[in-house]
Structure formats: structure tokens, C-alpha cells
Amino acid sequence: MKNKEPLILAVVVFFSLVTYYLVEPYAHHVMHKQVDSENFAYADLPSVTKTGNAANGKALVTGAAACTGCHSISKDGMPAPMDAVTAAASYGVNPPDLSNAGAVYDVKFLTDLIKNPAHALKVEHKFDANKGQMHPMVPFFGAGGDLDQEVADMVAYLQSIAVSKDELTPKVAYENACGRCHALSYENWTQIGTKPTFKHKKDSLAFDIQVLEYQDSLTKYMGKLPPDLSMYIRSRGEHYVSTFIENPQNHLAGTAMPRVGVTADSAEKVIEHLKDAGDTKRAERESVGQNVMWYILIFAIFAYLWKRSVWKELH
Template identity: 40%
Template sequence: MRELKILAVVVVLTLITYWGVEPFAHSQMHPHVDPANYNFEQADKVSAKEKVEEKKEALEKAEAEAKKTGNEKVTHLPKKEYDAAVKFQKRIDSFWESNNATLKLKGNATNGATLVQSNCTACHSIKSQGFPQVMDDASSAAAYGVVPPDLSTSGKLYTKDYLVAFIKEPTLGQKVSHKFVDGRVHPMPSYSWMQPQDIADMVAYLQSIAPDKMTDKQVFQDACQRCHGIKYGDMKGGTMSAHTPAENIKAYMGKVPPDLSQYIRSRGAKYLHEFINDPQKHLEGTAMPRVGLSKASEEKVISYLEKVGDSKKAQREELGPKFLIYLVIFAIFAWLWKASKWRDIH
């Protein structure tokens, strides 16, 4: 009986730690954020509204303090931040509303081919259509800060609304307008001067040349390798270096983007989905852009990172239940053995 009491205490303390202490600690180190949202218009409107509410609350607290202390200076910064949040909310709402006109149009891929080839191939390659890189990676990075992506698979990787948003205004599409201020210019120019039909045609062309299928590794290479490398290799031992040299990407981003070999272990799939979908949720002010991947493409990136950094996951998960069954059987035999040896003593 004493052993059962001890076991009960151990079980209760373990459950309290697992269901109480650990989740609380995790919530403090990793505050809850909204789940990944692939409707970027909706996501941007929600985040802009939340930011206004946050800054309004901070302003109200500052005004209450000013009324109490008589020091009006404490309201200056909160008022400035609140006004900026309201202004940005109006800007982003207007931006997405204007994009809806383009999204409703049926694109003409033939006209789009002419537009893309005349406007985009000066910087971007489209290797599948016979347009090679204009410059090597090092030269491109030196010129733009980051190597421009090949457009062969963009129609497959990214959502339609993201492509429209990015072509029209890259800083808003990527959610990095906070970075390009005080004269700083995004390497990708804005095409807001184009007619909605022209942008719709360009997107239709990019979708028409996109491959039907891509492997997990191909999606990672096209979506992530311009900035991120894989140092420790995949299951076949291959490694990847980021296309953009470290010195260029550091100047462009502010720091060298991390190697992603073990990120699936250190961050977990849920965090990576949220971060890739919208980096600002977990790291406000980061230079990491919203990538704009569709849900299917993002899942392939995560799948590849699991193959690289957690290749034994399936085997480990398969072994888990078997090991627990073994422990239960072992515990039963141990109890029976103990009972037979101590029966006479008790």
C-alpha cells in the first residue's frame, strides 16, 4: 500500500508539472499568437486593428498618468505611436481593397508573358522559359542586397493574393514597410502604376508556367535558399549554402539569417508555421519578410525541415507506444514479484 501511495504522489506531481507548470512557463517564454492565416488580406486587417487597439490602450494609460502627475510629456510618444498605427491601418485597408479589383479579373497569360518578360527579366531569371540569370549570385546580391528569385515556380509557391500584393507594392505584400523608411528603397520596385488587368495578366502567366508538382526539397530551395542554408545536410548527406553571400544578406537584413538544419527541433512545426506565415507575430520589427507561401507550399517546407533535422521522427513515434506497453508489463511483473517476496513479512 505504501508503494501505491508513493506512486500516486509521483503521478500527481508529474501531471501538475506536465499540464500546469510547463504550459505556464511556455506561455511566458512564447506568448500566444494568432494561428497561421493564409488569407493575407484578412490577416493584415486583423493585425492592423490589434495594433491600433494596443497603442490606444497605451495612450489612455499615458493620459491617465499625465492627468495624475501633470506631466504632459509622457503622452507624446504614445500619441505619436497611436497616430502612426491609425494611419497604417487606413493604408493597409485601402491597399487590400484596391487589390480586390485585380483579384476579381480573369488574367490573360499571353499578355502577361509579354509584361513579365519586358518588366521582370532585367532582374529575375525564368529558367524554365529560357531566361537565365542576368548576373551571378554574388553580383546580384551586391546590386540588390539579396539574390532575386527565379520566377519559374512562383505561381506554384505563392498564393494569388500575395503575388498581386507583391507586384503592386512589395513592402506591404511582404509586411516590411517598417524597414523601408527614411529614404530606404525596396530592391523590388512598386508596380502600382500598372492597370489592375495588367497585374492580373502577369499573375496568370506566372501561374501558367508553374510546375504541377514540386518535391519538399525543391520548394525549400526556391522559397528559402536565397537567404537560408542547410549546414548539416539532408538524409542523403547534401548541404546547401544560401545563394546570397553572408556579407550582403547581413547588410540587407541587419544580421545573417540562421542555418535551418535543426530549426524543426529547436522551434517545432507549429512555431515555424506561424513564423513563416507572418514573422511579425513572433518577432515584431524583424526584417524577415512574409514569404507569402500557400498552405501547401509551407507544409512542404516544414516537411523538408523535418526530413533534415528530425529524420527519425516516424521511427521514434512508432517506438513510443511499444515502449510504454513494455513499461506497463514490466511494472506488473515487478509488482507481482515484490508481492510474492514480501507477503510473508507483511
């Protein structure tokens, strides 16, 4: 009897591959726009040529530049001038704490952000100064000296107080880069921080009301409420999320979402946090998956040997 099993296997493999192509690569890369990564190089922003002085930078950040008029720097003992809900009502979104800005954000991005926020964030279509549409963050025009040197000093100060690249955790990277606009309900994260466990229901409701008030201000500022990202990494995929963080305009031209400006390392940590949020059993599942694959391989070998032993008379 002629052995037709290889032919049958080939047919099954062929149709399986065709089905996979139609469901995965075709659906994701043909039916949907493919956006290539820019490698977080921020090629549209000017290079930084000045070497900053952190001591001078601190004096500027806390003095002439008036950064602490809106931003907290908790690492240096400088609290926020107002709570998150009040800040959102004033600016549309709560200004971030700057303690780890020097670790989370790219140097070129930070430099341009200080001088021209709308340009660095790629939201000039929304905030056109010529039309009187000013970005809530006021540009720094200098304190009387060399503007580029003064900005370099400010960035140097922010880098000096930030944690190192290795110490920056995925959670902190997410909270800085995304957490003031996007909730992460699977991690109990709201736009105003992690929701505590309350003893009394009324306290829980009071917190929820604060979140709703913040979201109302954020919705007015952005045009719509930014989505909860708990399952985004699973529904959209790592490449989509990474390139969206890098430059939202490449995916949705005219979107109100600003460019985040994170470094490549920070983006990886944001992605890592989203993976953990979307799949809390990820590490355990990957470990079990490896064991299952080894089991299947060993089982297949024994099955093949058993088949040859039992059916050898028929071939």
C-alpha cells in the same frame, strides 16, 4: 496490510504533471509571447477579383513588367541575368527563380507583391518611399491597361508554369521560401545552393569564398546574417516557426525579415523539410518509438499479473 500503491502512484503522477507544466506549457506560453496563427489568410491584403490570362501574363512578365531583368524562370528557359553573388551585391539578396512561385506563394500575396513589394512583405518600416528608401524590387505600375487585370494575368502565367500542389516537394518549398537567406548546413545547403562535393580543396575553398561574399551582402541588407535553420524546428518548435514564417512582425516588431507570403500547404512543406533536416532519423525513430510503446504496454500487463500472483497473499 492496507494497499498504499494507488496513493503513491497518485502522488508521483501529480508531481510529474506539475513538473511538466512548469517546464513545457508555462515556459512556452506564459514566459514567452503566444502568437496565434492567422491561417495564412493574409487578411490585410485585398482580395483578387480578376481572372488572369496566362498568355498575356507571359508577355508582361517577359516584356513590359521586366521581371526577367532580375529573375530567372528556368522552367521556361530563361536564365538569371547574373549569378547569385553579383545579384546579392546589387540588390542585397538574390532574386528568386519564378518557376514555382505560382505554387509556393499565396495569390493575394503575389498580386500585392507585384504592385507594392514593401507593403506585401511588411517591410514598409524599412523601405519608406516618402523618405527615398526604395525597395530593391521595383513596383509594377502597369503597361497602359487595367493594372489589376494585368497583374492577374502575370499571376496566372506564374501559376500555369508552376508544379501542382501535390508535386511541390518540401525541399523545393524551402529553397524558394527561405533558402536565399537561410543556410541549412545539416542538408549541405548554402544561400547560393547546395554545396557540391569537390575533388580539390581549392575548389571547395573557392565556393566557400562565394558564400562568404553573398553573406556579406545579405548581412548589409538585413542588418544581421539570418540564422542557419538546421536545428530551429527543434529549438523553437513547429508553432513558432510556422507563425514566424506567416508574419515575422508578430514575433519581432520592426524586424527586417520580410513576410514570406507562402500558402498554408507550402508552409507545411517548409516545416516538413526543417523537421527532416533537424532530425535525419525522424521516420526511423518514430517507428521504433511505436514498437517500444507496445513493448512497455505488454510488459506492464504481464508485470501486473505477475505482481498479483506473487503478492496476493499480502493484500
